[in-house]
Amino acid sequence: KVLILDFGSQYTQLIARRVRELNIYCEIHPFNKIPTDLDSFKSVILSGSPNSVRGEDVLHPDLSEIRGKKPLLAVCYGAQYLAHFSGGEVAPSNTREYGRANLSFVKDNEAFFSGISKGSQVWMSHSDTIKQLPTNGVLLASTHDVENAAYKIEGEQTYAIQFHPEVYHSTDGKQLLENFLVTIANVEQDWTPQSFVEETVDALKAQLGNDKVVLGLSGGVDSSVAAILLHKAIGKNLYCIFVNNGLLRKNEFESVLKQYEGMGLNVKGVDASARFLDALEDVSDPELKRKAIGRVFIEVFDDEAHLIEDVKWLAQGTIYPDVIESVSATGGPSATIKSHHNVGGLPDFMKLKIVEPLKALFKDEVRRVGASMGMDKDILGRHPFPGPGLAIRILGSLNRENVRILQEVDAIFIDNLKAWDLYDKVWQAGAILLPVNSVGVMGDERTYEKCVALRAVESTDGMTADWVNLPYEFLQKTSNEIINKVKGVNRVVYDISSKPPATIEWE
Numbered sequence: 001k002v003l004i005l006d007f008g009s010q011y012t013q014l015i016a017r018r019v020r021e022l023n024i025y026c027e028i029h030p031f032n033k034i035p036t037d038l039d040s041f042k043s044v045i046l047s048g049s050p051n052s053v054r055g056e057d058v059l060h061p062d063l064s065e066i067r068g069k070k071p072l073l074a075v076c077y078g079a080q081y082l083a084h085f086s087g088g089e090v091a092p093s094n095t096r097e098y099g100r101a102n103l104s105f106v107k108d109n110e111a112f113f114s115g116i117s118k119g120s121q122v123w124m125s126h127s128d129t130i131k132q133l134p135t136n137g138v139l140l141a142s143t144h145d146v147e148n149a150a151y152k153i154e155g156e157q158t159y160a161i162q163f164h165p166e167v168y169h170s171t172d173g174k175q176l177l178e179n180f181l182v183t184i185a186n187v188e189q190d191w192t193p194q195s196f197v198e199e200t201v202d203a204l205k206a207q208l209g210n211d212k213v214v215l216g217l218s219g220g221v222d223s224s225v226a227a228i229l230l231h232k233a234i235g236k237n238l239y240c241i242f243v244n245n246g247l248l249r250k251n252e253f254e255s256v257l258k259q260y261e262g263m264g265l266n267v268k269g270v271d272a273s274a275r276f277l278d279a280l281e282d283v284s285d286p287e288l289k290r291k292a293i294g295r296v297f298i299e300v301f302d303d304e305a306h307l308i309e310d311v312k313w314l315a316q317g318t319i320y321p322d323v324i325e326s327v328s329a330t331g332g333p334s335a336t337i338k339s340h341h342n343v344g345g346l347p348d349f350m351k352l353k354i355v356e357p358l359k360a361l362f363k364d365e366v367r368r369v370g371a372s373m374g375m376d377k378d379i380l381g382r383h384p385f386p387g388p389g390l391a392i393r394i395l396g397s398l399n400r401e402n403v404r405i406l407q408e409v410d411a412i413f414i415d416n417l418k419a420w421d422l423y424d425k426v427w428q429a430g431a432i433l434l435p436v437n438s439v440g441v442m443g444d445e446r447t448y449e450k451c452v453a454l455r456a457v458e459s460t461d462g463m464t465a466d467w468v469n470l471p472y473e474f475l476q477k478t479s480n481e482i483i484n485k486v487k488g489v490n491r492v493v494y495d496i497s498s499k500p501p502a503t504i505e506w507e
């Protein structure tokens with residue numbers, strides 16, 4: 001496996017994803033928390049950083065057990081760090097060095113640049129520049145503006161690049177990582193969905209033995225894949241609970257429950273709609289809605305978990321981005337503090353031991369693992385859906401009638417996306433019920449009815465998003481169908497805001 005030492009770059013997770021795409025397992029650790037089992041890592045990559053090697057906030061990794069001892073690739077800040085502290089020179093650059101550039105020189109016959117030639121596009125993002133290579137540095141590549149764009153250290157398996165191979169705009173970035181990791185560092189490409197499933201199932205068997213495990217299914221990809229993995233490992237000892245909070249999509253509870261049963265899961269559907277909707281009565285503040293839903297969920301789940309005799313574990317669908325320890329801009333790895341308020345009064349299920357079979361995976365890997373276990377595309381390709389469900393898509397306070405209206409509207413929108421073959425091209429879609437009534441005419445009558453907004457976005461992780469350019473004819477037909485079929489709605493609008501500055505949800 002490969003160790004990625006993080007210096008706080010916004011691209012660190014991308015490095016990990018590119019490495020994993022090569023079927024190589026890697027882990028991200030803060031630069032100043034080098035894992036104690038360093039021997040188990042075959043190679044090390046140093047990430048970029050928002051910091052400067054010349055400033056007071058220079059981040060000093062302890063490379064004594066790494067440099068010269070393992071194949072080392074230093075990216076951006078890493079490359080500057082090696083230069084600055086090993087006999088070279090780093091200075092502020094005169095020209096802006098952001099965005100695309102092309103290699104204007106590539107040294108011949110270097111395994112590191114095998115298959116990559118002059119002209120290849122690379123992505124730069126730095127304000128310092130390497131003026132002079134470190135001791136024993138050998139220049140490997142340049143761009144028009146950056147002479148020392150890549151170098152190696154003679155006598156070591158140490159390579160450094162100023163540009164970012166991990167971003168897609170560096171056209172040959174993946175090739176470069178492959179050259180380094182496979183050809184130079186000799187790391188094995190054995191990290192595949194199949195190998196992950198085999199190893200994880202074995203590990204779960206060993207960890208859980210004959211113990212009972214409880215897991216909350218949400219209908220989403222993560223909890224579903226976690227359930228199937230656990231089911232493979234411990235079969236009927238996995239007790240799944242799927243709660244209907246009354247805020248799911250139309251018919252979702254019944255259809256997803258059926259799907260889960262079809263997959264052989266031991267799943268109990270709990271219809272707690274009334275409890276949730278009662279708790280939400282007259283609540284209009286979005287955060288209070290989320291709190292109320294969270295609280296009722298915990299009560300319902302706790303009641304259900306108590307019915308399982310002798311349960312020892314709580315399984316969660318946590319994924320890798322949730323557990324990576326982040327490096328803050330000031331250099332200290334910022335501890336992720338879990339808000340375990342109210343320790344004395346924790347519900348009983350929270351005192352269970354935690355098992356998180358997906359915590360090493362990125363989202364796209366979760367899907368690949370699911371697919372390799374033969375899971376249905378219907379579940380794996382499902383759009384993300386917020387835990388508080390339709391409650392945060394009904395602006396202001398909600399009631400049962402509003403939920404019904406929005407479910408009808410949402411179902412028409414989503415069904416049409418599927419019918420037009422647009423569902424898989426959209427990252428997330430849904431309808432929002434607005435707290436405004438507007439005037440309309442139906443026949444000879446004036447109406448004064450509700451307005452709904454449709455939202456469809458493309459994104460990779462939900463952090464940034466853009467609205468989808470849906471065909472006019474699609475919008476026309478969908479709008480018509482909604483207004484004709486859903487009583488109480490006389491106007492449909494389409495949200496054309498990007499995130500940032502807007503967000504995906506309206507609350």
Ligand code: XMP
Nearest residue numbers: 290384385386387388428462499503504505
């Ligand atoms: P925003 O609106 O912040 O949404 O751009 C980003 C992603 O997060 C989802 N989302 C939530 N998911 N509980 C959830 O489980 C929440 O309270 C919540 N709020 C937003 C949203 O659907 C989108 O995918």
